[in-house]
Amino acid sequence: MQIDIIETTGLGDRSYLISAGGVGVVIDPQRDIDRVLALAEKRDVRIALVAESHLHNDYLTGGLELARTVGADYAVPAGDTVAYDRLPAADGDVLAAGPMRLRVLHTPGHTHHHVSYVLTDADGTVQAVFTGGSMLYGATGRTDLVGPEHTSELTHAQYHSVRRLVDELPAGTPVFPSHGFGSFCAATPTSGESSTVGEQARVNPALTQDEQTFVDQLVAGLTAIPAWYSHMGPGNAAGPAPVDLSMPRPVDxxxxxxxxxxxxxxxxxxxxxxxxxxxxxxxxxxxxxxxxxxxxxxxxxxxxxxxxxxxxxxxxxxxxxxxxxxxxxxxxxxxxxxxxxxxxAGRELAAHPVSDFTGLAAALAADPDLVVLDARRDDERAGGGVRGSLHIPIHDLPGRLDEVPAGDVWVYCGSGYRASIAASMLARAGRRPVLVNGAYGDPDTGAAAAGLHAQPATV
Structure with missing residues (x-):
């Protein structure tokens, strides 16, 4: 059997194509299914089964369109209510596609009805496990996306789900999660590009901590949820429309x-x-x-x-x-x-200065009252920041622009990316931004190297 990884780095996710005997199985496909179709053609396989580990919160699935396009079965967790025909995947079910078998394990935590798929050959020998948002590399999927009232219940469930995977699968089983490569669906940062069940038993917090410690630490580490997540689950339950990748209308x-x-x-x-x-x-x-x-x-x-x-x-x-x-x-x-x-077309362009943390230090030395904006998240700010800086996370800035004083504003984040977004928003609102383009934590050029990092109590 061959397992191909289809990376979607912009969302921090992976989809998978499993090929054997001229037949293909696709796990958790993204909406732009042309990538999957091209890969299936390259592998010379007919896609017979498309399977979802859960109703995704961070993207609209391509599973429904892909299954309809190629005439494949479409498996979705049995507990989820959807507006289209599907193959309900329930705990203990075995889904067959050519010589491949997918045994369904109910692994709640990321969502209530989340499932993992254990890949075996026709003789029942385990080849891999596809864990979606359950067991990630050194972490687990976050448990607060369904709603805050379910977070505690789902976090306890996540603990037991990950342990079930270890209890029921050989230690050498390769693990293939869908999230955890920069996705906000990961509860905590992940590590590594590949892993096995046995390795996770040694490093995953759900397997190295007692239950309450795991629950307390996971909940305490949950960060802000991207606003668009709230639209993804309902969209996936309704069934996304076929994708349109045509060029937008030209604007003169x-x-x-x-x-x-x-x-x-x-x-x-x-x-x-x-x-x-x-x-x-x-x-x-x-x-x-x-x-x-x-x-x-x-x-x-x-x-x-x-x-x-x-x-x-x-x-x-x-x-x-x-x-x-x-x-x-x-x-x-x-x-x-x-x-x-x-x-x-002849109109004047706008511009703003770009500097770094050394430049910011010099500017503060000349004017201690300089307005400095920290656009990082709350969890980043909890580790410290530039002393005297105004902290407004980038995702809150559109609704809090009136808190930023008029005039010059130096703005930084963890890398310069969010600071540039913030600078453009500030400029549109009439401020005069200066972009601090650099990595806050860089040991040579970051805030500490420039003498600007202050501990949380003194920021």
């Missing part, structure tokens, strides 16, 4: 200027330094080249708001569209392609 410079003047959401996809050097006034900078692009567009943009993309090339816009459809941002208002100078 005059129409683009009108949208910017009206305060519409216009996203510039270029790098943060290119954006800072010159951009259309009122545009927002979400750098496409960074894996977090779709996470922060989905988190910050009002859901359903008209969105216009600005890119240097058609490919850049096409890549952004692919990222966005994965979370259901389908109806783009259009796209403008070209340099900012060409798209400005």
């Amino acid at each position: 410079p005059a129409e683009l200027a009108d949208r910017l003047a009206a305060g519409a959401w216009v996203i510039d996809l270029r790098s943060r330094t290119a954006f800072a050097a010159g951009h259309l006034p009122g545009a927002l900078n979400f750098e496409l080249a960074i894996a977090n692009f779709v996470t922060y567009v989905g988190w910050l943009m009002p859901w359903g708001a008209p969105l216009t993309l600005v890119g240097e090339t058609e490919q850049q816009v096409a890549d952004a569209r692919r990222e966005l459809v994965r979370i259901g941002i389908d109806r783009l208002a259009g796209a403008a392609i070209g340099s900012p100078e060409a798209l400005a």
